[in-house]
Amino acid sequence: MGLLLFAAATVAVLALSYLFHGDSSAVDPTGASYTTPTGNSTLDGIAEIANKGFMGSNYVWVMICGFMVFFFQAGFAMVETGFTRAKNAAHTMTMNFMVFLVGAIGYFLIGFALQMGGSGGAATLGSGGSALNALLKIPGLGGILGYKGFGLVGTYDAGIYALFFFQMVFMDTTVTIPTGAMAERVKYSAIIITSFFISMFLYPLFANWVWGGGWLSTLGKTFGIGHGVVDFAGSAVVHTMGGMIALAGAIVIGPRIAKFKKDGTARAFPGHDIPMAIIGTIILFFCWFAFNAGSTLNASDFRLAVVATNTMIAGAIGGLVAMFYMWVKFGKPDPSMTANGALAGLVAITAPCAFVDGMASLLIGTIAGLLVCFAVPFIENKFKIDDPVGAISVHGINGIWGVIAVGLFADGTYGDGLNGVAGGVRGLFYGDASQLGAQLIAVLVLIVWGFGVSYLFFRFLDKVWGLRVKPEDELEGLDIPEMGVLAYPSNMLTRSELDYDSPENAHIKQLNRFHYYEPSQQTKLNKEEVKIDQAVPVEVISAPSTTMVSDIKLTKIDIITRQSRFEALKEAMAEIGITGMTVTQVLGCGIQKGKTEYYRGAETEMNLLPKVQVEIVVAKVPVRLVIETAKRVLYTGNIGDGKIFVYGVENVIKVRTGEEGYDALQNEA
The missing domain is CATH 1.10.3430.10 (Ammonium transporter AmtB like domains)
Structure with a gap:
């Protein structure tokens, strides 16, 4: 809008300049003349000037x-x-x-x-x-x-x-x-x-x-x-x-x-x-x-x-x-x-x-x-x-x-x-x-x-x-x-990103160590809680255990929830001693039972919504503590609070050291 006003003002100034000083030497290639009359003004000349304005x-x-x-x-x-x-x-x-x-x-x-x-x-x-x-x-x-x-x-x-x-x-x-x-x-x-x-x-x-x-x-x-x-x-x-x-x-x-x-x-x-x-x-x-x-x-x-x-x-x-x-x-x-x-x-x-x-x-x-x-x-x-x-x-x-x-x-x-x-x-x-x-x-x-x-x-x-x-x-x-490009390519890894750990990218790591994220107060627990008798419970689903390679039980906990709750979940896990997790952006779908949603008058089916999947394998931290902590942090009583899946893990191997089982999880969980 500012550009349009500037253009309008410029044209207005030029028009006024032309009207009062109209001594133009420009020549139209068609032969038409746009110069003002010379000598004494006549009524026809004044009318012509006014008409041009x-x-x-x-x-x-x-x-x-x-x-x-x-x-x-x-x-x-x-x-x-x-x-x-x-x-x-x-x-x-x-x-x-x-x-x-x-x-x-x-x-x-x-x-x-x-x-x-x-x-x-x-x-x-x-x-x-x-x-x-x-x-x-x-x-x-x-x-x-x-x-x-x-x-x-x-x-x-x-x-x-x-x-x-x-x-x-x-x-x-x-x-x-x-x-x-x-x-x-x-x-x-x-x-x-x-x-x-x-x-x-x-x-x-x-x-x-x-x-x-x-x-x-x-x-x-x-x-x-x-x-x-x-x-x-x-x-x-x-x-x-x-x-x-x-x-x-x-x-x-x-x-x-x-x-x-x-x-x-x-x-x-x-x-x-x-x-x-x-x-x-x-x-x-x-x-x-x-x-x-x-x-x-x-x-x-x-x-x-x-x-x-x-x-x-x-x-x-x-x-x-x-x-x-x-x-x-x-x-x-x-x-x-x-x-x-x-x-x-x-x-x-x-x-x-x-x-x-x-x-x-x-x-x-x-x-x-x-x-x-x-x-x-x-x-x-x-x-x-x-x-x-x-x-x-x-x-x-x-x-x-x-x-x-x-x-x-x-x-x-x-x-x-x-x-x-x-x-x-x-x-x-x-x-x-x-x-x-x-x-x-x-x-x-x-x-x-x-x-x-x-x-x-x-x-x-x-x-x-x-x-x-x-x-x-x-x-x-x-x-x-059709176009050869994606409108939203941010979720795709490039080759340079895949090679991030290579020696030639060490200088990038050095720069990135100064960049950190400070969670805001909005990532804390939701203050607007729903009464327990109105709540939709967080689901806990357990899978059958498998044979273990050591006497210490290893358990994998998968938590799927809305992205906005991730920072609060991460901080809560750190407080109970969970120092390692795998985080993936995923899409989840579902329909609330008994409730129909519409888009432009047409009934919607399953909608894919952005979620975050957090995978944690624990040995010394009690599984029930992890579950209860996650439920406490994620609970609002509304549809979409999330699900928690619990699996038995047969073995864990740390690639760098070759450690297995409980030892592979030390300093992580």
């Missing part, structure tokens, strides 16, 4: 909003990665970065011209449209695609460049959405091909029909159907399109392995990092203010304050409604569905945000929060479509709701002259049923074009290239097979 503020507004919308990629990357499993984290995160790279180039080369090549540029940015303004039309219907501006060749028009940049980051949002629905089983290479297809062809054509002067936008002027299709910031063009592509991709690629049981019910595959997903949602929420308010393309259009406020209201109520719905239905305020609810509210308000008031925004967001809670399990259980992050429900279903909401709640206070139709945009509840008709036509076209063409494309791609990774790769996780 007006356009300059619009440039700054549009570019800064574009920068913020670009940061959508970070939000989507974090949401999708957090909602998927750890074994696919690097693959999912990198996909979200890669689609921006591919999309930007595809849109630059071809997509922008197809979308905006017949628009003549943006009036608020002062673009004369010298490189655009060429629209292919069907007689009696209207425009279907632009055909000028490929690669921005032949223009240095700043207005066109600003328009390109802003539209490009919107397009990349659409390209990102399908990755969530196809996550954890899609080939990285297939997503590259898909991103080119969307950015160069699928998205630009529909965007042309709505935002580029195409036939859907002229339904009002040509056929008297409202103001034509109205989509202020992209519920239709960006989000429903992305949702339709996601739906087609999820159907063609199929569900993840073992997602559905034999009886057809869905298994829950909980996301590995919900905090990451929540942070991603917050980033998206913040960027959405630029996404919607920036669509004015005009810093002087004070409606942007209404747009930003409506955006905030709809997103907030969408998240709250989803949270309370899940809380009432399943007993917990599912954070993943809370995030989806907020995003659903934001998607739904994106089209009507400039045409409705605050109370209408509240209603639109409320319905969006409920819709996503109904749609996620319905799509999963009824149609057996596996959507790991809820992209279809959030963007597809609620994108459609946002498009329809314009036709219902637009109150006529904004949009006079939009798409060549006089008067403000009015919906059904404000006297213009035809506007709802135009919006429903857009929904129908989105289903046919967005879903239908995407479905055919994915079928073709699956046949000639392959969409899905090999089953063994999917089971292992896609980080290594």
